[in-house]
Amino acid sequence: xxxxxxxxxxxxxxxxxxxxxxxxxxxxWVFSDKDKKESNKRHRDFGGVNLEMVVKDSLQxxxxxxxxxxxxxxxxxxxxxFLNQFELMKAEKLQxxxxxxxxMVLLYALVEECxxxxxxxxxxxxxxxxxxxxxxxxxxEGEEDGEEAEEAEEVEGEDVEAEADN
Amino acid sequence: MYxxxxxxxxxxxxxxxxxxxxxxxxxxxxxxxxxxxVVGGLGLVVAVWDVLQLDDGLIRPGDGGVFxxxxxxxxxxxxxxxxxxxxxVLECLPLGIKVRMGFFDEIFIKKEYLFEGCEYKEAEKAxxxxxxxxxxxxxxxNEKIRFRVEEEVFNDVKATELKATDxxxxxxxxxxxxxxxxxxxxxxxGCVSWWE
Numbered sequence: 001x002x003x004x005x006x007x008x009x010x011x012x013x014x015x016x017x018x019x020x021x022x023x024x025x026x027x028x029w030v031f032s033d034k035d036k037k038e039s040n041k042r043h044r045d046f047g048g049v050n051l052e053m054v055v056k057d058s059l060q061x062x063x064x065x066x067x068x069x070x071x072x073x074x075x076x077x078x079x080x081x082f083l084n085q086f087e088l089m090k091a092e093k094l095q096x097x098x099x100x101x102x103x104m105v106l107l108y109a110l111v112e113e114c115x116x117x118x119x120x121x122x123x124x125x126x127x128x129x130x131x132x133x134x135x136x137x138x139x140x141e142g143e144e145d146g147e148e149a150e151e152a153e154e155v156e157g158e159d160v161e162a163e164a165d166n
Numbered sequence: 167m168y169x170x171x172x173x174x175x176x177x178x179x180x181x182x183x184x185x186x187x188x189x190x191x192x193x194x195x196x197x198x199x200x201x202x203x204v205v206g207g208l209g210l211v212v213a214v215w216d217v218l219q220l221d222d223g224l225i226r227p228g229d230g231g232v233f234x235x236x237x238x239x240x241x242x243x244x245x246x247x248x249x250x251x252x253x254x255v256l257e258c259l260p261l262g263i264k265v266r267m268g269f270f271d272e273i274f275i276k277k278e279y280l281f282e283g284c285e286y287k288e289a290e291k292a293x294x295x296x297x298x299x300x301x302x303x304x305x306x307x308n309e310k311i312r313f314r315v316e317e318e319v320f321n322d323v324k325a326t327e328l329k330a331t332d333x334x335x336x337x338x339x340x341x342x343x344x345x346x347x348x349x350x351x352x353x354x355x356g357c358v359s360w361w362e
Contacts, residue, residue, distance in 0.1 A: 002174040006208055008239060009170035016168045016212070016241055023213055046183075047197035047213075054202035054212055057269035058243075065252060094167060095249065105361045109250050109314075109354030 013067040013098045020055050031056050066100040069134045082129050100130050170215055171242045181230040204344040206320050209244030245315040255309050258292050272342040279349030310358040313348035
């Protein structure tokens with residue numbers, strides 16, 4: 001074994017996620033109930049147990065990490081093109097697309113000396129763009145559902161009482 | 167963060183794989199050899215990205231397999247110093263905090279690298295950060311935590327042999343082959359819930 005180029009290219013988490021999903025699909029591996037429905041073909045494991053294990057664990061991590069919300073290559077490209085207008089280091093850009101910061105604190109932690117290199121308005125632009133491309137919806141929806149369910153219960157309760165009165 | 171590394175190696179393709187296209191069988195053999203293993207000085211190899219070059223196969227007397235020289239690129243997980251990563255608290259120890267990321271669990275945040283005013287509570291087996299006199303922020307097990315990578319440590323487990331990182335092949339007192347030392351000292355690191 002000889003390492004020719006230890007670092008020939010950088011990869012973003014999203015690219016790795018896509019590649020590993022490809023491997024999973026090619027081998028018909030089943031990691032969750034959702035996968036089960038999609039494929040009932042024969043499980044292929046020529047790559048070995050270690051490959052299956054690392055793909056499973058990495059996918060689990062990547063899908064729960066912020067880059068799991070990136071839906072398409074197009075939106076990813078848009079974000080990259082947008083970030084190119086700022087004077088960011090390659091590693092910093094990578095960290096932004098991997099972590100998708102939605103708060104100033106996090107952005108400041110990712111970008112060194114962010115307060116000196118970028119104005120507050122510029123930093124806010126980055127966060128706004130991320131929120132625009134990948135809006136956070138789940139939590140808001142969950143709350144609304146909860147409230148509606150409670151209201152529905154109350155209404156039903158009243159109906160029962162009304163019927164009882166009659 | 168993930169990087170692509172270019173590696174050259176001589177791979178033995180067993181006769182049972184001769185019916186498979188050579189690129190596919192070599193990729194399978196490479197996965198067998200490298201996946202989920204730490205290459206010293208490089209990082210944790212995840213999977214083969216692409217095969218760049220395949221030489222003509224060579225045979226050896228007394229061996230039915232064919233040896234193929236190959237140059238390939240693989241995905242390597244190798245965080246750099248200063249990178250901010252997310253994980254979950256695995257264990258709180260008096261010496262610091264162990265963090266897991268699922269595919270890689272050898273991450274340690276030393277107590278010297280925690281925020282100023284951090285205390286270990288023996289009773290709760292948890293670390294507590296007191297940013298001011300009245301607030302107590304707990305770092306509990308399984309909480310989501312962000313940390314900054316400070317350094318990476320490679321331990322030569324066996325110089326000639328690559329070592330699998332899974333627990334099955336390691337006995338308890340052996341040193342892990344790859345350890346990440348993290349810190350929680352800048353704003354934005356520590357428990358994710360603190361900063362939201």
